[in-house]
Amino acid sequence: MNAELIVKEIAHVLKTGGTAIITLPNAFNTFERVSLLLSGNSTGYKTESMTMSYGHISMLPGNVIRSLANRAALEVLDCAGGLLLRRWIFRASTPALVATMKL
Numbered sequence: 001m002n003a004e005l006i007v008k009e010i011a012h013v014l015k016t017g018g019t020a021i022i023t024l025p026n027a028f029n030t031f032e033r034v035s036l037l038l039s040g041n042s043t044g045y046k047t048e049s050m051t052m053s054y055g056h057i058s059m060l061p062g063n064v065i066r067s068l069a070n071r072a073a074l075e076v077l078d079c080a081g082g083l084l085l086r087r088w089i090f091r092a093s094t095p096a097l098v099a100t101m102k103l
Contacts, residue, residue, distance in 0.1 A: 003060055004068055011072035014092035019077065022088045024060065029083050062086070 010020050025032070060068075062079060065088060069076050074090040081087050
């Protein structure tokens with residue numbers, strides 16, 4: 001999946017002033033760092049041979065999410081979260097820019 005296209009599509013479907021609440025894995029939590037160090041893989045990535053459902057495809061740090069939101073004319077209203085997940089709240093801020101974006 002292309003994270004930039006997803007964020008642009010979120011901006012595209014939101015009305016002016018509309019909000020989107022998105023929950024993403026916290027890419028820098030302790031469990032992920034230890035898993036990456038020990039196994040070379042994140043716990044969020046699942047393979048076809050695993051019996052559990054697939055996890056997230058991309059672990060994105062906060063500065064990347066903010067940059068993607070900015071490029072899509074989304075205002076970041078809030079970012080909060082705990083050890084494993086972070087909740088992001090975006091608001092569509094510029095309808096003219098959103099309407100002219102190409103996906």
